Amino acid sequence: MRVVVVGGGIAGSVLAKTVQQFADVVLIDPKEFFEVPWADLRSTVELSFAERSVINHKEYLKNGRLITSAAIDLTDKEVVTADGCLIPYDYVVIATGHTYNSVKTRRERLQKFQEDNLKIRCANSIMIVGGGPTGVELAAEIALDYPDKKVTLVHSGPRLLQFIGPKAAAKAFEWLKSRNVEVLLEQSIDLDSISPTDREFRTSTGELVLADYYFSCVGKPIGSSWLQESIVKGYLDRKGRLMVDENLRVGGLPNVFAIGDITDISEMKQGVLAQRHALLVAKNLKLLMRGGNDCKLARYRPSRTSARVSLGRKDAVVQFSLITFSGFVPGMFWPRDLFTVKTTKLLGLDSKQVYL
Numbered sequence: 388m389r390v391v392v393v394g395g396g397i398a399g400s401v402l403a404k405t406v407q408q409f410a411d412v413v414l415i416d417p418k419e420f421f422e423v424p425w426a427d428l429r430s431t432v433e434l435s436f437a438e439r440s441v442i443n444h445k446e447y448l449k450n451g452r453l454i455t456s457a458a459i460d461l462t463d464k465e466v467v468t469a470d471g472c473l474i475p476y477d478y479v480v481i482a483t484g485h486t487y488n489s490v491k492t493r494r495e496r497l498q499k500f501q502e503d504n505l506k507i508r509c510a511n512s513i514m515i516v517g518g519g520p521t522g523v524e525l526a527a528e529i530a531l532d533y534p535d536k537k538v539t540l541v542h543s544g545p546r547l548l549q550f551i552g553p554k555a556a557a558k559a560f561e562w563l564k565s566r567n568v569e570v571l572l573e574q575s576i577d578l579d580s581i582s583p584t585d586r587e588f589r590t591s592t593g594e595l596v597l598a599d600y601y602f603s604c605v606g607k608p609i610g611s612s613w614l615q616e617s618i619v620k621g622y623l624d625r626k627g628r629l630m631v632d633e634n635l636r637v638g639g640l641p642n643v644f645a646i647g648d649i650t651d652i653s654e655m656k657q658g659v660l661a662q663r664h665a666l667l668v669a670k671n672l673k674l675l676m677r678g679g680n681d682c683k684l685a686r687y688r689p690s691r692t693s694a695r696v697s698l699g700r701k702d703a704v705v706q707f708s709l710i711t712f713s714g715f716v717p718g719m720f721w722p723r724d725l726f727t728v729k730t731t732k733l734l735g736l737d738s739k740q741v742y743l
């Protein structure tokens with residue numbers, strides 16, 4: 388049986404790695420590598436971290452095939468790719484959480500980290516646009532490693548981290564301020580009108596920000612535009628997420644599953660949950676391939692997890708359903724390696740080895 392997995396993020400990679408043991412697997416992704424997404428910001432300031440958190444798919448996909456291209460359509464029999472291939476499937480699993488404007492090879496990705504790192508080191512002042520988790524974590528990493536640099540965080544909303552409660556957001560705001568990060572709220576920067584040589588930026592309210600270098604940390608689009616004309620187009624919700632049932636099938640179609648951030652499951656979008664989806668769908672595929680009955684399929688129950696935003700290596704804000712923590716105590720319960728070791732092991736790889 389052929390299983391085609393579209394998207395090689397944490398969800399698709401864990402699924403492909405698991406399913407290759409009992410099926411003919413094809414993984415489709417425009418990138419040759421997998422990266423631990425939440426390690427990106429640390430990788431930008433600490434290059435040795437990048438080498439351990441960016442791994443070529445071929446390292447764990449020993450019995451499967453990788454197609455390095457973007458999927459552009461899905462029919463009832465095939466996935467169509469941007470380079471014109473038709474990839475037939477018996478089962479297809481959609482795991483295209485978000486689209487990344489990324490490079491193709493691991494070498495190019497590491498080079499990009501190096502370039503960003505050099506720009507940070509050479510800059511006296513840095514502007515970060517976007518006060519979601521990416522912008523806040525990046526501002527914190529820079530403020531901690533380079534306390535002499537002037538960091539300005541510009542956010543269009545009335546408060547930082549709008550995906551979590553106001554208490555947690557206020558704690559992150561105070562932490563950044565105490566590290567001399569200037570936070571400009573309810574102001575935006577027109578990124579389309581910026582040129583790479585600009586050093587002066589006007590916000591929407593007319594405030595002037597001087598910065599030698601800037602990072603755009605505005606949210607990435609959900610990776611479902613390729614499904615707009617496909618067989619599952621009727622199962623995209625208003626946000627572009629795929630509606631799944633309790634077995635993680637799309638719209639009840641018997642051979643189409645979805646996992647990870649692309650799904651409409653009502654729970655926080657987290658890598659740790661994307662991994663759970665992947666393991667559940669792997670189990671269901673195994674059962675179906677052995678002729679198992681639909682009523683025996685494993686059911687997914689949405690999880691309640693905490694929301695957590697790192698503030699450098701030791702501190703964090705963590706919000707549970709009723710309570711918010713900040714400082715080094717929640718930081719203590721989060722490994723310094725940001726779970727890269729655990730994730731590498733989940734892919735069946737040696738966490739101590741640097742895969743080239």
Ligand SMILES: Cc1cc2nc3c(=O)[nH]c(=O)nc-3n(C[C@H](O)[C@H](O)[C@H](O)COP(=O)(O)OP(=O)(O)OC[C@H]3O[C@@H](n4cnc5c(N)ncnc54)[C@H](O)[C@@H]3O)c2cc1C
Nearest residue numbers: 394395396397398425458483484485610647648657658659
């Ligand atoms: C700053 C930040 C911090 C975070 N911290 C944590 C944390 O501490 N813990 C945690 O559990 N989660 C965390 N998350 C969330 C976590 O990163 C996501 O939930 C997780 O990455 C989702 O995985 P995914 O595989 O579903 O999607 P993605 O990681 O978005 O992967 C999607 C993959 O699909 C590919 N793709 C997209 N479109 C196509 C296409 N048309 N054809 C083929 N391939 C395609 C992409 O190239 C990519 O490889 C954090 C996120 C951010 C932004």
